[in-house]
Amino acid sequence: MELKLWLSFLLLHVIHDVQSSPGLWTADIPKTIPALQGSCVVIPCTYNYPKPASKILNRWRGFWRKGNKIISTNLPKWKLNSEYKKRTQFLGNVQRRNCTMLLDGIRKTDAGPFYFRIEMPQYKSFSYTKHTVSIEVVRDPPPPSLSVKVDDDKVTASCSVSHSCPSIPPVFSWSRSGIVTRRSKRLNKWKWEAVSTLTFQTRLSDFNKHLNCTVLFRGGKQTKNSTILQTW
Numbered sequence: 001m002e003l004k005l006w007l008s009f010l011l012l013h014v015i016h017d018v019q020s021s022p023g024l025w026t027a028d029i030p031k032t033i034p035a036l037q038g039s040c041v042v043i044p045c046t047y048n049y050p051k052p053a054s055k056i057l058n059r060w061r062g063f064w065r066k067g068n069k070i071i072s073t074n075l076p077k078w079k080l081n082s083e084y085k086k087r088t089q090f091l092g093n094v095q096r097r098n099c100t101m102l103l104d105g106i107r108k109t110d111a112g113p114f115y116f117r118i119e120m121p122q123y124k125s126f127s128y129t130k131h132t133v134s135i136e137v138v139r140d141p142p143p144p145s146l147s148v149k150v151d152d153d154k155v156t157a158s159c160s161v162s163h164s165c166p167s168i169p170p171v172f173s174w175s176r177s178g179i180v181t182r183r184s185k186r187l188n189k190w191k192w193e194a195v196s197t198l199t200f201q202t203r204l205s206d207f208n209k210h211l212n213c214t215v216l217f218r219g220g221k222q223t224k225n226s227t228i229l230q231t232w
């Protein structure tokens, strides 16, 4: 009786496991990601493969490629092409079907398309060439959005930008001193929003003057927005 129960429990789990991994050569990768020149991008990636009959050995090899050129791998001693050496980092865990990769110092020539390849010893290898990602390299960052709220004698200003480089997020600076706080939010799989909020007690000298927010991105590009504090 107990054994039967245990067996049906096991069976249920096996069925569930099969259903949750459809067992196809598929990869979940965005088609295009806009990213700022000079900055970095984290390319989210997960992949799937047909379930093998027996356990696969260790030492899985994962490669990111552009054509036949290898741009990133999980193998730490691999000699990468000089064009990508030190600019890519394999962040994922291949055995957990995670092929997430970081590309830094983005160049105009980094448009791609890039694709992932997995090599599982004594099982199979596969190149996910139908699931490529392209980088839409943006030359200049758009200005941040800047909003200001004045109540009584206090000003609260918020400056926000979106970016693709969570490891080295943008740095904000304000033309007026005050208390600065910052927060970050993930907008989707590859896009983050960084917000800087400045608050200060107003003095008469603050009015009819520019209040500027400057944003410095990874790689050195800057962008700015400006507003004039109005007297009421």
Ligand SMILES: *[C@@H]1O[C@H](CO)[C@@H](O)[C@H](O)[C@H]1NC(C)=O
Binding pocket: 046, 091, 092, 093, 098, 099, 100
């Ligand atoms: C894949 O790995 C990255 C980097 O470690 C991590 O941020 C991400 O959450 C992982 N994705 C999944 C689906 O587990």
Ligand SMILES: *[C@@H]1O[C@H](CO)[C@@H](O)[C@H](O)[C@H]1NC(C)=O
Binding pocket: 143, 144, 145, 146, 147, 225, 226
């Ligand atoms: C400044 O921020 C405002 C509010 O977010 C926005 O509407 C405006 O377009 C920005 N200025 C520039 C120059 O883009």
Ligand SMILES: *[C@@H]1O[C@H](CO)[C@@H](O)[C@H](O)[C@H]1NC(C)=O
Binding pocket: 175, 210, 211, 212, 226
């Ligand atoms: C703020 O921006 C305005 C308009 O772009 C500029 O004229 C002014 O010099 C800037 N002020 C500071 C302190 O950066």
